Amino acid sequence: MKHTxxxxxxxxxxxxxxxxxxxxxxVRTARDSKSISFVELNDGTCLRNLQLxxxxxxxxxxxxxxxGTALNVTGNFVPSERNGxxxxxxxxxxxxxxxxxxxxxxxxxxxxYLRTIPHLRPRTRFFEAVFAVRNELSFxxxxxxxxxxxxxxxxPIITGSDCEGAGEMFRVTTQPxxxxxxxEQEYFAGDFFGTKAGLTVSGQLEGEIAAMGLGKIYTFGPTxxxxxxxxxxxxxxxxxxxxxxxxxxxxxxxEIAEDFIKxxxxxxxxxxxEELEFFNERSEKGLLDKLHxxxxxxFVKLKYTDAVEILKKxxxxxxYPVDWGCDLQTEHExxxxxxxxxxxxxxxxxxxDIKAFYMKQNSDGKTVAATDLLVPGIGEIIGCSEREADxxxxxxxxxxxxxxxxxxxxxxxxxxxxxxxxxxxxxGFERIxxxxxxVQNIRDTLLYPRTxxxx
Ligand code: 4AD
Ligand code: MG
Numbered sequence: 001m002k003h004t005x006x007x008x009x010x011x012x013x014x015x016x017x018x019x020x021x022x023x024x025x026x027v028r029t030a031r032d033s034k035s036i037s038f039v040e041l042n043d044g045t046c047l048r049n050l051q052l053x054x055x056x057x058x059x060x061x062x063x064x065x066x067x068g069t070a071l072n073v074t075g076n077f078v079p080s081e082r083n084g085x086x087x088x089x090x091x092x093x094x095x096x097x098x099x100x101x102x103x104x105x106x107x108x109x110x111x112x113y114l115r116t117i118p119h120l121r122p123r124t125r126f127f128e129a130v131f132a133v134r135n136e137l138s139f140x141x142x143x144x145x146x147x148x149x150x151x152x153x154x155x156p157i158i159t160g161s162d163c164e165g166a167g168e169m170f171r172v173t174t175q176p177x178x179x180x181x182x183x184e185q186e187y188f189a190g191d192f193f194g195t196k197a198g199l200t201v202s203g204q205l206e207g208e209i210a211a212m213g214l215g216k217i218y219t220f221g222p223t224x225x226x227x228x229x230x231x232x233x234x235x236x237x238x239x240x241x242x243x244x245x246x247x248x249x250x251x252x253x254x255e256i257a258e259d260f261i262k263x264x265x266x267x268x269x270x271x272x273x274e275e276l277e278f279f280n281e282r283s284e285k286g287l288l289d290k291l292h293x294x295x296x297x298x299f300v301k302l303k304y305t306d307a308v309e310i311l312k313k314x315x316x317x318x319x320y321p322v323d324w325g326c327d328l329q330t331e332h333e334x335x336x337x338x339x340x341x342x343x344x345x346x347x348x349x350x351x352x353d354i355k356a357f358y359m360k361q362n363s364d365g366k367t368v369a370a371t372d373l374l375v376p377g378i379g380e381i382i383g384c385s386e387r388e389a390d391x392x393x394x395x396x397x398x399x400x401x402x403x404x405x406x407x408x409x410x411x412x413x414x415x416x417x418x419x420x421x422x423x424x425x426x427x428g429f430e431r432i433x434x435x436x437x438x439v440q441n442i443r444d445t446l447l448y449p450r451t452x453x454x455x
Pocket of ligand 2: 372380382383
């Protein structure tokens with residue numbers, strides 16, 4: 001269907017000025033005066049609507065349009081005082097009618113309401129902006145790694161190993177719900193893969209395998225967690241970016257993570273100015289100042305032990321009391337990053353007992369070379385560590401956690417044959433998207449959010 005994108009018309013308006021153009025889109029608003037109809041058309045290519053002017057005198061055989069109607073319109077693209085440019089319509093074809101029970105009649109709908117109609121959300125300004133930033137952010141991520149010589153790896157989605165060891169894997173099975181199996185072993189032996197399988201909680205272990213030959217790699221793919229955390233920051237299906245870098249220690253990977261975060265935020269600032277203006281108004285006042293502040297300042301680096309001291313001295317009544325060895329809860333993370341430092345904070349060197357098996361053990365025998373990046377408003381957006389590169393140390397950490405070494409033989413081989421210091425991190429894609437847009441609920445960053453109790 002020959003037509004011009006609305007984005008293209010606005011971007012090169014001088015070139016189209018006083019020319020006949022054809023556009024397609026959906027009616028966002030329609031209002032009538034005595035002799036003229038004003039229609040705002042949106043085609044999804046940019047946030048801005050194109051105003052159509054329909055002179056009723058010349059439009060006797062043109063159909064009346066209602067909100068949501070899909071149109072193909074031809075007319076003169078002319079300067080206008082109010083809108084910059086508008087189209088004086090000469091011909092109009094209805095591509096798809098939209099009856100009066102279309103749920104998006106109002107100009108403004110709450111996000112809670114829109115969650116009940118996910119199939120129509122992309123037709124709203126809010127979600128058009130969310131998905132535009134989501135798109136730009138994805139591209140920026142690839143751009144960063146590609147220009148720094150990383151290889152993009154596609155790690156398996158179906159896997160047998162629980163990388164994070166938290167037992168939050170969704171099971172993948174083709175077994176009928178009733179079998180004659182007497183044992184779990186027998187049940188899984190008869191299953192599709194002949195063994196227990198699940199959806200990946202992280203591409204890291206396979207990412208490490210790839211990095212141990214390719215030097216530096218990244219993954220960017222879906223991740224699944226059967227966590228029963230019904231919060232505004234947890235989804236059962238989310239996307240994760242996981243670089244894995246050989247010949248890099250914790251200090252090096254922190255530097256990479258900070259540089260990377262600043263780069264992708266800058267790309268969105270540069271390429272989505274209208275969307276960020278919109279979010280600055282609609283979801284977080286001061287959003288733009290916050291983002292500029294982040295790219296122009298150094299992130300805090302704080303040892304876990306010092307974080308515990310700060311929290312203890314804060315005089316705050318936390319729901320979960322703080323003591324050395326405890327996992328930091330959201331309330332603690334938010335205090336550090338929102339009240340105490342008011343900027344992103346890398347908390348480093350956590351107690352080994354609260355972290356995953358693969359992290360490098362520090363010489364104090366108590367902590368690991370790991371860091372979480374915490375940001376105001378959200379808490380953790382990155383989980384990061386130097387990996388344990390010593391075979392014996394790694395095996396002992398696994399045995400301590402009752403992990404079956406045999407199931408991880410190939411992973412352990414990377415430490416047996418030419419082991420090198422290496423590090424990596426996992427960035428939650430929807431979490432950084434929330435941070436950049438000020439969107440408060442992870443359900444409003446995904447086309448179809450999957451959360452506990454809701455598919
Ligand atoms: O801290 P996590 O569990 O780290 C890992 O998976 C490591 N294997 C990463 C690595 O070193 N390669 O998860 C990483 C990030 C978190 O910081 C958070 O941003 C996000 O993934 N995340 C979630 N995002 C949305 N919903 C959930 N349920 C999430 N769980 C983790
Ligand atoms: Mg984590």
